[in-house]
Amino acid sequence: MKGFFQLISSTEFLQLFSRFQPLAGVQIPLAEADGRILAENVTAPEQLPPFSRSTMDGFAVRARDTFGCSESEPALLTIVGEIAMGSPGQDITLKPGQTARIWTGGALPAKADGVVMVEYTHLLDDDTVEIFRPVAPGENVIRAGEDFETGQVILERGRKLRPQDLGVLAGLGITTVPVYRQPQVAILSTGDELVPPDQTPAPGQIRDINSTTLAALVREAGGIPKQLGIIEDSFDDMLAACRQAVADADMVLLSGGSSVGRRDFTLQVLEELPSSELLAHGVAIRPGKPTILASVDNKALFGLPGHVASAIVVFHLFVRPLLRLFSGLPADHGLQQIQATTTQQIPSAIGREEYVRVQLSWQEPGQPPLATPIYGKSGLLSPLVRADGLLVIHRDSEGLDQGASARVLLFP
Numbered sequence: 193m194k195g196f197f198q199l200i201s202s203t204e205f206l207q208l209f210s211r212f213q214p215l216a217g218v219q220i221p222l223a224e225a226d227g228r229i230l231a232e233n234v235t236a237p238e239q240l241p242p243f244s245r246s247t248m249d250g251f252a253v254r255a256r257d258t259f260g261c262s263e264s265e266p267a268l269l270t271i272v273g274e275i276a277m278g279s280p281g282q283d284i285t286l287k288p289g290q291t292a293r294i295w296t297g298g299a300l301p302a303k304a305d306g307v308v309m310v311e312y313t314h315l316l317d318d319d320t321v322e323i324f325r326p327v328a329p330g331e332n333v334i335r336a337g338e339d340f341e342t343g344q345v346i347l348e349r350g351r352k353l354r355p356q357d358l359g360v361l362a363g364l365g366i367t368t369v370p371v372y373r374q375p376q377v378a379i380l381s382t383g384d385e386l387v388p389p390d391q392t393p394a395p396g397q398i399r400d401i402n403s404t405t406l407a408a409l410v411r412e413a414g415g416i417p418k419q420l421g422i423i424e425d426s427f428d429d430m431l432a433a434c435r436q437a438v439a440d441a442d443m444v445l446l447s448g449g450s451s452v453g454r455r456d457f458t459l460q461v462l463e464e465l466p467s468s469e470l471l472a473h474g475v476a477i478r479p480g481k482p483t484i485l486a487s488v489d490n491k492a493l494f495g496l497p498g499h500v501a502s503a504i505v506v507f508h509l510f511v512r513p514l515l516r517l518f519s520g521l522p523a524d525h526g527l528q529q530i531q532a533t534t535t536q537q538i539p540s541a542i543g544r545e546e547y548v549r550v551q552l553s554w555q556e557p558g559q560p561p562l563a564t565p566i567y568g569k570s571g572l573l574s575p576l577v578r579a580d581g582l583l584v585i586h587r588d589s590e591g592l593d594q595g596a597s598a599r600v601l602l603f604p
């Protein structure tokens with residue numbers, strides 16, 4: 193008799209990922225690097241900024257020339273020039289008692305170490321300025337290399353690039369970036385009852401939901417989804433489709449046909465693929481028990497449960513971590529987690545880790561949010577549409593009392 197699950201724990205399931213490696217690195221244009229994961233450390237090839245710059249409009253000074261000055265006893269300085277924007281400040285060297293006009297972002301003249309804001313000055317004539325407030329050395333100046341020094345590691349491998357990171361790279365003239373290749377994920381739905389969303393189902397048929405939800409989840413997790421459509425419950429069709437999918441993608445998500453139904457070929461198909469290794473068939477979680485994982489070299493094939501909610505839950509718990517591993521990130525779900533307080537008793541059966549869809553309501557600041565379970569069969573989407581996240585109940589627990597504190601994984 194085929195198809196009895198050999199349930200492993202969610203922790204054991206995640207440990208299976210140790211056999212997979214991140215995808216290779218590729219060089220991409222800086223303009224396309226937002227949100228991508230760095231595949232190498234990046235060091236600064238030069239200083240940023242390359243020269244000391246003023247942060248204010250005013251007068252570049254030798255700070256000690258302003259010491260002790262005030263409204264009643266201004267310092268008198270001789271204006272020896274103006275630093276035009278984009279011109280090298282070092283063309284001018286300040287001698288004691290001298291100053292130069294400067295604008296925000298302008299390059300400091302040689303020997304200058306501070307800038308007096310124009311508000312605290314008064315022009316006596318074209319060559320002489322009164323200074324009413326002293327400045328300390330370094331005041332109103334960003335010194336050369338203050339952001340980054342030459343040779344400093346500025347961004348580390350495994351970092352998800354953010355807009356400010358791209359700004360640093362632009363500032364340093366790094367216009368191609370080494371990032372991990374994004375995983376290509378083939379998505380296949382199986383079932384004779386399925387029709388594409390743009391078709392009207394005949395009696396007994398339903399529209400394919402999982403292809404759409406899984407593609408969106410893949411994209412959100414940093415992968416590139418390829419929807420390959422619906423395959424009928426035929427062993428030969430499924431094997432051919434999977435062979436092609438494995439050849440073209442880094443990961444294959446098959447939904448439906450993972451359970452013990454008469455025509456559930458997923459397991460056989462995954463076992464039949466050349467060089468495939470079945471890693472798991474069944475995981476002790478609810479929903480999501482009939483989840484399959486197989487590998488073909490460094491490629492992963494998931495048989496996800498057909499029930500629409502189960503497929504989403506399994507994606508968050510297992511597909512997301514492996515997509516992150518392929519992308520160069522830690523092999524965890526990467527979802528935000530919070531502690532929440534239950535508004536009612538939540539029963540659970542011993543033996544399977546339970547992921548309860550919950551709606552959160554926020555109390556006063558500093559108080560944990562309240563979590564209210566939204567019950568519904570795993571073939572329904574409405575509970576997930578209303579839910580903010582998944583509350584986790586340990587597999588050895590019979591459930592939670594009202595007012596208990598529990599961990600909630602937040603949907604991205």
Ligand SMILES: Nc1nc2c(c(=O)[nH]1)N[C@H]1C(S)=C(S)[C@@H](COP(=O)(O)OP(=O)(O)OC[C@H]3O[C@@H](n4cnc5c(N)ncnc54)[C@H](O)[C@@H]3O)O[C@H]1N2
Nearest residue numbers: 381383399400401402403448449450451496497498499502
């Ligand atoms: N006797 C048993 N029956 C079932 C068991 C079990 O242990 N013993 N497990 C149940 C659980 S739990 C789940 S989850 C499902 C898993 O089923 P399969 O992965 O084999 O998927 P199917 O049977 O093909 O479909 C289940 C259900 O989901 C609908 N479905 C499938 N694909 C899609 C799609 N792309 N879009 C929308 N809906 C889809 C399908 O029509 C079925 O209604 O098995 C239980 N049964």
Ligand code: MOO
Nearest residue numbers: 479480481502570
């Ligand atoms: O475990 Mo199934 O995946 O309930 O829905």
